[in-house]
Amino acid sequence: MNKSMLVIAGALVLGVLVEPPExxxxxxxxxxxxxxxxxxxPAIDPDLKALEKKFKRPPLSSWNTFKKxxxxxxxxxxxxxxxxxxxHGKFGLLLRDINERPGKKPRLGLGITIDDTAxxxxxxxxxxxxxxxxxxxxxxxxxxxxxxxxxxxx
Amino acid sequence: MLAADGEAPATDxxxxxxxxxxxxxxxxxxxxxxxxxxxxxxxxxxxxxxxLIERRLDVAEAPAAAPVAAPAARPSLGARIWSWxxxxxxxxxxxxLSAGAVAGLSMxxxxxxxxxxxxxxxxxxxxxxxxxxxxxxxxESMELIGGSGTVFTIGDDDGDGDTAVIxxxxxxxxxTEGI
Numbered sequence: 001m002n003k004s005m006l007v008i009a010g011a012l013v014l015g016v017l018v019e020p021p022e023x024x025x026x027x028x029x030x031x032x033x034x035x036x037x038x039x040x041x042p043a044i045d046p047d048l049k050a051l052e053k054k055f056k057r058p059p060l061s062s063w064n065t066f067k068k069x070x071x072x073x074x075x076x077x078x079x080x081x082x083x084x085x086x087x088h089g090k091f092g093l094l095l096r097d098i099n100e101r102p103g104k105k106p107r108l109g110l111g112i113t114i115d116d117t118a119x120x121x122x123x124x125x126x127x128x129x130x131x132x133x134x135x136x137x138x139x140x141x142x143x144x145x146x147x148x149x150x151x152x153x154x
Numbered sequence: 155m156l157a158a159d160g161e162a163p164a165t166d167x168x169x170x171x172x173x174x175x176x177x178x179x180x181x182x183x184x185x186x187x188x189x190x191x192x193x194x195x196x197x198x199x200x201x202x203x204x205x206l207i208e209r210r211l212d213v214a215e216a217p218a219a220a221p222v223a224a225p226a227a228r229p230s231l232g233a234r235i236w237s238w239x240x241x242x243x244x245x246x247x248x249x250x251l252s253a254g255a256v257a258g259l260s261m262x263x264x265x266x267x268x269x270x271x272x273x274x275x276x277x278x279x280x281x282x283x284x285x286x287x288x289x290x291x292x293x294e295s296m297e298l299i300g301g302s303g304t305v306f307t308i309g310d311d312d313g314d315g316d317t318a319v320i321x322x323x324x325x326x327x328x329x330t331e332g333i
Contacts, residue, residue: 054317057308105288123322124297130288134317139301139324152315 027095027108027131029153031072033086036063036138036146043067051150054134063146076153081111088147089122090115095153096126105130108153112137129153158182291318300325 034048036055042064044052055066072084076095084091094111101107107128114123114137123137131154138148156162157171158178167175229237239246290307301324308317 050314053314054308059304059306059319059321060308103287107289109294121299122301122324123320124299125303125320126294126296127291127318127320128294129291129318130315133288133291133315135291135320136317137320137322139322 027076027078027098027153029074029076029082029093029095029110029151031074031084031091031093032150033069033071033088033091034148034150035067035069035087035141036060036148037065037067038063038144039065047071051134054136060136060138060148066148086114086149088141089117090119091149093151105132107131110135110151110153112151114139114149288316290316293318293320296320298322298324 032048032051034045034051044055044066045068047068048055048066051066054060055063069087072091074082074084074093076082076093078095078097081092081094083093092111092113092115096109096111099107099109108131109126109128111126112123112135113121113125116122122139125137127135129135132152134150134152136148136150138146141147155178157167158175288310290309293305296303296305301322303323304321306319306321308319310316
């Protein structure tokens, strides 16, 4: 074995031993689980202040009480998936891609899944959304309540 | 005549010849003295003439020497300047030293430079803030198991971005969920 072969073998060993650096996580997504209902007096959880104006627009204006059930934050890189447990099931998020556009907000490709408490998938959507905009999957719960999951990524 | 010139002995001469010889000799003395006086009178003029001849001889000798020397090439301007500087090295050095001394003295003894603060009002054109335009959310695919869906878009009326509400209506609502 001559010297050049030794060098090549060493490089291969180093390549195996040294792990490649992790992909840069550059998108942080905020997930807020909300329970909506109708009461005698409107009530909005102070933690939901950022969504207050949205709640007053249809179709969310059909409820007047919004309660935060929980929240999670997922930091994702493109083609990376994350999950968070909900009070009413399980939430899955996939960051499919990031489209940087000059003069416009970055466009994010998201895959959103929601499973109910029984583990049954009730929502599976692919959506394109600008960074900072909200996507709110909503479904009814017994008792004329609503189950909302507000998702925004930056 | 031979006896008068001293070429023949005077003993062989008669009384008459002796008188004639004495007269010739006396006449010769007179002529000789006269000539010597004339020569003495002409000596200053002859001396000036000799100087003139000598100077003319010097002038006449100079062209004769020229063909002997090799014809010298005309030096270039730079060479002439350098030659001049080399010839006047001491003058140039003295001039430079004097100029340097004067400059140093004027800098050392002169007034210190004063700083001037000039206040100018510059009008900066107003920079328009960059507005990042956006697009409403767009549902590319929706898969709902045991239900149907409706997409509502809440516009960006308040400047906080668009919102997509995806309302999922299941065929049957589990009566136990959420209780």
